[in-house]
Amino acid sequence: MGPAEELTGRARADAVRDIFTRIAPRYDLMNRVMTLGMDRRWRRYVVRKAKLPRGGLLLDIATGTGDIAFEALRQAEGARAVGADFTPGIMQVGRARDMQGRIRWTAADALHLPFPDATFDAVTHGFLMRNVIDIPAALAEQMRVLKPGGWMVSLDTTPPPPNLLQPALTFYMTRIVPLMGALLTGHRDAYTYLPNSTLGFKSADALRDEITRAGFEAAGYQRFMFNTVAVHWGRKPG
Numbered sequence: 001m002g003p004a005e006e007l008t009g010r011a012r013a014d015a016v017r018d019i020f021t022r023i024a025p026r027y028d029l030m031n032r033v034m035t036l037g038m039d040r041r042w043r044r045y046v047v048r049k050a051k052l053p054r055g056g057l058l059l060d061i062a063t064g065t066g067d068i069a070f071e072a073l074r075q076a077e078g079a080r081a082v083g084a085d086f087t088p089g090i091m092q093v094g095r096a097r098d099m100q101g102r103i104r105w106t107a108a109d110a111l112h113l114p115f116p117d118a119t120f121d122a123v124t125h126g127f128l129m130r131n132v133i134d135i136p137a138a139l140a141e142q143m144r145v146l147k148p149g150g151w152m153v154s155l156d157t158t159p160p161p162p163n164l165l166q167p168a169l170t171f172y173m174t175r176i177v178p179l180m181g182a183l184l185t186g187h188r189d190a191y192t193y194l195p196n197s198t199l200g201f202k203s204a205d206a207l208r209d210e211i212t213r214a215g216f217e218a219a220g221y222q223r224f225m226f227n228t229v230a231v232h233w234g235r236k237p238g
Contacts, residue, residue: 013086016131019190020064021089026185028065028093033184034177035225042155042224042231043071046124049153049233052076056121059084059145061110062128066094068155069103072124082120084108113141120145126155130201139214148238152216157198158207158223158230165226173198173228204230 023030031039046068052058055078060069063083072079082104085091091105098105108114110125110132123142132138142152160169173195181191202210204221207230211219216234223230 013133015193017087019187019193020087022187023181023185023190024065024087024090024093027090028067030181030184030191033180035229038225039067042229043068043126044075045222045224046126046153046155046231047072047075049231050122050124050151052079052122054078056080057119058082059113059115059120059123061085061108061113061123061125061142062131063103063105064090064094064126066091066098066103066105068124068126069094070097072122073102080104082106082115084110084113086110110138111141113145115145117144118147121147121150123150123152124154127157129154129156129207130197135202135207135210136214139211139216143215143236146236148236150236152211152234152236154207154211154232156207156230156232157194157201157228158204159199159201160226160228161203163227169226169228170199198228204232207232 052072054076056076058072058079058081060081060083063069063085066083069081069083072081084106086109088107095105110128111134123146129135146152160166177195178188178192182188204223208219208221211232211234217237219234221230221232
């Protein structure tokens, strides 16, 4: 089997699940190190853009260890959260932190969400879109489970645009990140896939256009970390 970023369809999905299962114990640590701790700031921003109402119900897809869901519970009074991921192993790490059982942890495929129509006040996800095998289908499912007027907010990496910093950023992602991954997790291949999947992903403008084509209103984005990370959003009509 070749590198995960070169695979397609179900083979790619299985490879991605294997990667996240293997790095689960050190996933949070690597996020802190790779982003110099800025990932916490991005997740706070995601939750603010989601505009979760008081007592609202959030769906966080690709929840991983639940960082976005936990942040939503901190920000929105009386909020409830469902964390969904197709890698049960990484959710076990988050579940161990959820001492009060505040999050409903659910194994789920982003292309076939096991929830009724118009269930959630907001839908969020971190580092999902570059890993799904069908972006339009994933967005259609998010639109389906959102209540009218609810917001979808996506956090993901994005290819750095051509500028003077691009060579240095590409070197960091393709050389330094895999080295850190090898030292901190023992899985260099996983942290080779992650930057390579970023460089091969859609531009921030292209992903915004996908969100608009999926039927979301007021689609937009904000970039972070030298334009290598972007938060996208869109609102379900009505």
